[in-house]
Structure formats: C-alpha cells, structure tokens
Amino acid sequence: EVQLVESGGGLVQPGGSxxxxxxxxxxxxxxxxxxxxxxxxxxxxxxxxxxxxxxxSYATAYAASVKGRFTISRDDSKNTAYLQxxxxxxxxxxxxxxxxxxxxxxxxxxxxxxxxxVTVSS
Amino acid sequence: xxxxxxxxxxxxxxxxxxxxxxxxxxQGISNxxxxxxxxxxxxxxxxIYAASTLQSGVPSRFxxxxxGTDFTLTIxxxxxxxxxxxxxxxxxxxxxxxxxxxxxxx
Numbered sequence: 001e002v003q004l005v006e007s008g009g010g011l012v013q014p015g016g017s018x019x020x021x022x023x024x025x026x027x028x029x030x031x032x033x034x035x036x037x038x039x040x041x042x043x044x045x046x047x048x049x050x051x052x053x054x055x056x057s058y059a060t061a062y063a064a065s066v067k068g069r070f071t072i073s074r075d076d077s078k079n080t081a082y083l084q085x086x087x088x089x090x091x092x093x094x095x096x097x098x099x100x101x102x103x104x105x106x107x108x109x110x111x112x113x114x115x116x117x118v119t120v121s122s
Numbered sequence: 123x124x125x126x127x128x129x130x131x132x133x134x135x136x137x138x139x140x141x142x143x144x145x146x147x148x149q150g151i152s153n154x155x156x157x158x159x160x161x162x163x164x165x166x167x168x169x170i171y172a173a174s175t176l177q178s179g180v181p182s183r184f185x186x187x188x189x190g191t192d193f194t195l196t197i198x199x200x201x202x203x204x205x206x207x208x209x210x211x212x213x214x215x216x217x218x219x220x221x222x223x224x225x226x227x228x
Binding site: 035037044045046047050061063064097099101103107108109110112113114115 | 123156158160165166168171172175177207209211213215216217218219220221222
C-alpha cells in the first residue's frame with residue numbers, strides 16, 4: 001500500500017525557515033517524481049513544485065510564488081522528499097501535501113499524504 | 123508558465139440538473155488534463171484524467187471532454203453527494219490547478 005506521510009509543519013515567524021519531510025513507502029521511491037501542493041484555509045489548491053528521479057537528473061521545478069525561496073530535495077536511501085522553505089511570508093500559511101502522480105499511456109493514479117499545517121505568523 | 127482558468131467559481135443547481143464546469147489553459151496542453159473533486163477536510167479525489175477518461179470507481183454521471191486549451195467537466199444528473207469543490211489540473215510537467223468551482227445544491 002502506498003503511503004505518504006508529511007511532517008515538520010508548525011508555527012514560524014515571517015522571514016523564518018522550516019523544512020518539511022515526506023516519508024514514502026509501498027512503491028519504488030527512487031524511480032518516482034514527487035510533488036508538493038499546498039492549500040490555504042478556504043482557498044484552492046496550489047502546486048508548489050516537484051523533483052524528478054535520479055534517472056531524470058533530480059530536476060526540480062517551482063511555482064513562481066515560491067521560486068528562489070523554496071527548495072525541494074530528496075534522499076532516496078531514506079525514501080524521503082523534503083521541502084525547505086526560507087524567507088517565509090504570511091501568505092505561505094497553508095496545509096502542505098506531498099503527492100505522487102503516476103502517468104502511463106493507459107492509466108493515471110494519484111497518491112496524497114494527509115498534509116502538514118504551516119502557519120506563518122508573528 | 124501555463125495558467126488554468128476555471129469557470130464559474132461557484133454554482134448552485136437542483137438535484138437532477140445537468141452541471142457543466144469549464145477550464146481553459148493559457149497554452150495548449152493536448153489532453154494532459156485531470157479533474158479532481160474535493161470535499162471539506164478531505165484530500166482531492168481524482169475523477170477524470172486524459173481529459174475524458176473516468177477513473178475507476180467514479181460514477182458514470184461524471185464525464186469530461188476537450189483537448190488543447192478548452193475542457194469541460196459535466197455532471198449529467200447532480201446528486202447530493204456531489205456537493206464539493208472541483209478543480210481542473212494540467213499534469214504535463216508542472217501540476218497547475220484551476221481556481222476551483224464550488225458546487226452546491228439549490
């Protein structure tokens with residue numbers, strides 16, 4: 001069974017930093033791209049960024065709203081993806097989800113963690 | 123970056139009504155378009171992928187169409203359990219979401 005478990009959320013002051021983790025199990029983590037998606041309370045879903053597999057050079061991509069402040073990384077030996085968030089702003093307050101999307105020629109399957117809440121406030 | 127624009131942002135319809143939600147991509151995305159349903163306090167649920175393919179277990183009253191830049195999600199006969207917010211999402215590279223459509227029962 002595929003499981004994605006986020007951790008590391010909490011309260012941080014504006015301008016501060018926080019690092020989220022996403023522990024994965026039930027699939028070949030090293031071969032999978034991993035995404036982060038966030039959702040502010042009462043708002044829509046916003047894609048944050050993704051990291052591809054080693055075979056795809058660990059390529060990363062980010063939403064314009066977080067580019068230059070957030071960094072996604074992974075440790076395949078620990079089956080874990082990370083989201084390092086720096087220079088946090090109040091508008092970064094949201095539930096952060098780790099997601100995996102499997103796309104093939106004949107099917108698409110998605111997996112989501114339960115989310116971890118990040119609150120940026122003084 | 124490709125933007126996804128959904129309309130309307132909310133709608134209210136009666137049980138049994140046909141409901142249509144549209145999604146427009148700022149550039150062509152072929153058929154790399156998914157539709158999600160999200161109920162309060164829950165993670166999004168994948169309904170449709172490849173613009174028109176129904177995910178296993180999703181009721182047949184849901185359907186999708188479109189290609190390129192213009193896409194549609196249709197609920198043929200709205201049911202009380204369909205009250206939710208619906209999002210379109212492109213999934214070629216970045217997973218950009220539309221702004222969402224909140225569906226309520228009149």
